[in-house]
Amino acid sequence: MLIGIDPILSPDLLRTLRAMGHGDEIVIADANFPAEACARTLHRADGIEAPRLLEAILGVMPLDTFGENPANVMAVVGNPDEIPPVVAIFQSTIDETADTPAQLSSIERFSFYDRAKQAFAIVQTGEKRLYGNIILRKGVVK
Template sequence: MLRGLNPLLSPDLLHTLASMGHGDEIVIADANFPGTSSARRLIRMDGVSATDVLRAVLEIMPLDTFVPDPALTMQVVDDPEAIPDVVARFQQIIETTADYPATVTGLERHAFYDRARAAFAVIQTGETRLYGNIIVKKGVVAP
């Protein structure tokens, strides 16, 4: 146990976040996401919500400030303008937790899967809300 860190940040997750470089992306995925077949590195966090994981990650990892879209969610199939409750919650967490409060951008479902396959890692959560998936891009820690 360490002081000052969210207890959801397991040794494997901490190592993954610390190993990422500027511009690397990590996926926080819901329980329905094809994590095993999509991930280069997979971290399982069954029983934990995607929103709780996002908050824990953003407490220690900066969002990229060099791109217009450092936070991407999966668009609803056949309704790309829809904003599911879980996505609205992702936006609130980014606004209150991230050092760079960016606007969440939607990405078409298959484009999201392609982007996730290229990500540094996937965190598979126990999130049961549909479309509870987000990709965040790591920024730099300023001196």
């Protein structure tokens, strides 16, 4: 245990977050996401909902401010303008927790998978709500 570090952040995940550089991306994925097939590095957070993990990660990792769209979600198939409930929670979590809040942008499903394959790491959660996936781009610690 450490003072000020959320206990749901495992030692391995903390190491990954620390090793990431500016511009590297991490995916927080729901339980249905094909994480094993996509991940270069995979962390498991079974039993933890995606917004809860997002809050913990944003407590130690800054979002990128040098480029556009540092936080991206998967667009709903067949209705890209729809905002699923879990995505609305992601936005409130970013608004309340991120060092520099950003507006979420959405990416088409298969483009999201392709981008996830390039991410530094994927954390698969126990999130059961559909579209509970988000990609975060790490910023600079000021």
